[in-house]
Amino acid sequence: MGDTNAAEFDRARAAIPGGVNSPVRAYGSVGGTPRFLTAARGAYVTDVEGREYVDLVASWGPAILGHADGRVVRAVVDAAGRGLSFGASTPTETELAELVEQRIGPVERLRLVSTGTEATMSAIRLARGYTGRDVLVKFAGHYHGHSDGLLAEAGSGLATFALPGSAGVPASIAALTLVVPYNDPDALRAVFASHGDRIAAVIMEAAAANMGVVAPDTGFNRAVVDLAHEHGALVISDEVLTGFRVGPAGWWGLEDGTETAYTPDLMTFGKVIGGGMPVAALGGRADIMDRLAPLGPVYQAGTLSGNPVAVAAGIATLGALDSSVYRRLEEASRHISEGVSAALAEAGVPHAVQRAGNLFSFVFGDEVRAGVRDYAGAQSQEAWRYPPFFHAMLDAGVSLPPSVFEAWFVTAAHDEAAIDRVFAALPAAARAAAEA
Numbered sequence: 001m002g003d004t005n006a007a008e009f010d011r012a013r014a015a016i017p018g019g020v021n022s023p024v025r026a027y028g029s030v031g032g033t034p035r036f037l038t039a040a041r042g043a044y045v046t047d048v049e050g051r052e053y054v055d056l057v058a059s060w061g062p063a064i065l066g067h068a069d070g071r072v073v074r075a076v077v078d079a080a081g082r083g084l085s086f087g088a089s090t091p092t093e094t095e096l097a098e099l100v101e102q103r104i105g106p107v108e109r110l111r112l113v114s115t116g117t118e119a120t121m122s123a124i125r126l127a128r129g130y131t132g133r134d135v136l137v138k139f140a141g142h143y144h145g146h147s148d149g150l151l152a153e154a155g156s157g158l159a160t161f162a163l164p165g166s167a168g169v170p171a172s173i174a175a176l177t178l179v180v181p182y183n184d185p186d187a188l189r190a191v192f193a194s195h196g197d198r199i200a201a202v203i204m205e206a207a208a209a210n211m212g213v214v215a216p217d218t219g220f221n222r223a224v225v226d227l228a229h230e231h232g233a234l235v236i237s238d239e240v241l242t243g244f245r246v247g248p249a250g251w252w253g254l255e256d257g258t259e260t261a262y263t264p265d266l267m268t269f270g271k272v273i274g275g276g277m278p279v280a281a282l283g284g285r286a287d288i289m290d291r292l293a294p295l296g297p298v299y300q301a302g303t304l305s306g307n308p309v310a311v312a313a314g315i316a317t318l319g320a321l322d323s324s325v326y327r328r329l330e331e332a333s334r335h336i337s338e339g340v341s342a343a344l345a346e347a348g349v350p351h352a353v354q355r356a357g358n359l360f361s362f363v364f365g366d367e368v369r370a371g372v373r374d375y376a377g378a379q380s381q382e383a384w385r386y387p388p389f390f391h392a393m394l395d396a397g398v399s400l401p402p403s404v405f406e407a408w409f410v411t412a413a414h415d416e417a418a419i420d421r422v423f424a425a426l427p428a429a430a431r432a433a434a435e436a
């Protein structure tokens with residue numbers, strides 16, 4: 001085994017395409033050598049060279065309590081001791097479904113899968129099976145995983161690598177996806193006016209966080225639901241990223257009980273629901289969900305779905321998410337985002353902080369000083385200022401998302417000591433962004 005990140009990267013590239021099992025990990029948009037991690041605890045990750053970093057990736061969201069939280073690890077170890085996988089029903093699957101249904105009103109039934117990609121893919125099949133229609137509407141810059149038909153103009157890795165879509169997706173499948181600008185109800189209205197009777201569903205991120213963070217305008221999610229329902233289409237609200245992170249009932253819960261409250265027909269979850277293990281889910285109205293096999297004609301299945309070890313991590317994580325955790329996430333999020341913004345301002349870097357609950361990211365450049373509302377806006381920024389900023393932070397022991405088009409994630413373990421380390425690294429990083 002090589003004992004440096006560079007040696008590990010060389011070795012990995014000879015064995016694994018690009019040396020990675022998910023593209024953004026290759027540092028394609030920031031350059032340099034990815035860190036190969038060997039351990040993660042609390043707010044910190046450790047690389048193969050023994051260097052420790054304050055982690056603002058949090059496994060892209062799941063590590064909401066901090067890495068290797070004792071309660072979660074104990075639950076996993078206990079479950080593993082009783083068997084790794086049964087391929088049969090367990091009481092704990094029902095318990096996790098009940099925990100979600102108690103928190104999130106529109107979820108009357110929940111089906112567990114293993115990845116967010118599976119959750120959205122299955123939700124779309126279900127929406128098509130339920131409505132008997134084929135066309136799907138998605139928003140530019142929203143990411144819903146890598147299934148065929150969802151990659152057109154998607155954010156996340158695709159925005160990073162600036163690909164138009166993906167090779168290997170048949171044109172006939174891509175042609176069933178209509179891509180509409182985000183936060184533009186008139187554009188959506190126009191699409192419904194011309195294709196309304198063919199549209200099975202609109203899929204949306206409840207708050208976009210895969211083109212950087214771009215919150216929905218006030219009332220936008222409500223407008224999407226109203227328009228879709230006027231035309232007999234369903235709404236799939238994708239909370240894989242926001243679910244249980246921005247609040248106990250995700251983004252839906254932040255708007256519930258307000259003037260902009262909205263009721264999606266189906267919802268998808270991932271990341272936090274598995275607490276770092278592979279759990280994701282689709283849920284929603286009982287009469288729609290009950291169209292899934294074995295009750296209904298829409299097929300969906302999984303050998304490892306509801307895996308007992310993974311489900312134990314999810315139950316322990318959701319169980320630990322009390323109001324004090326969300327308070328700490330909010331504090332850490334405010335503290336760090338304001339500190340970054342102050343350092344950038346001090347160095348003369350024009351920028352804006354993009355926020356959605358405790359999620360945040362930054363856009364760079366004079367043109368975007370007022371913030372961005374859609375994918376075109378996110379793409380118009382001075383993205384080249386981010387790589388030098390990222391590397392200066394990394395050199396100083398702070399691991400940020402390796403792309404300007406990703407959200408920053410805090411955990412409940414980001415205490416004063418961790419935040420102090422971030423602050424210590426900021427002035428030099430902000431100067432690097434200024435000089436880019």
Ligand code: PMP
Nearest residue numbers: 115116117143144145238240241
């Ligand atoms: N939907 C959203 C909103 C996501 O953020 C992601 C992953 N970042 C996915 C779906 C896909 O989830 P997974 O990577 O688990 O397939």
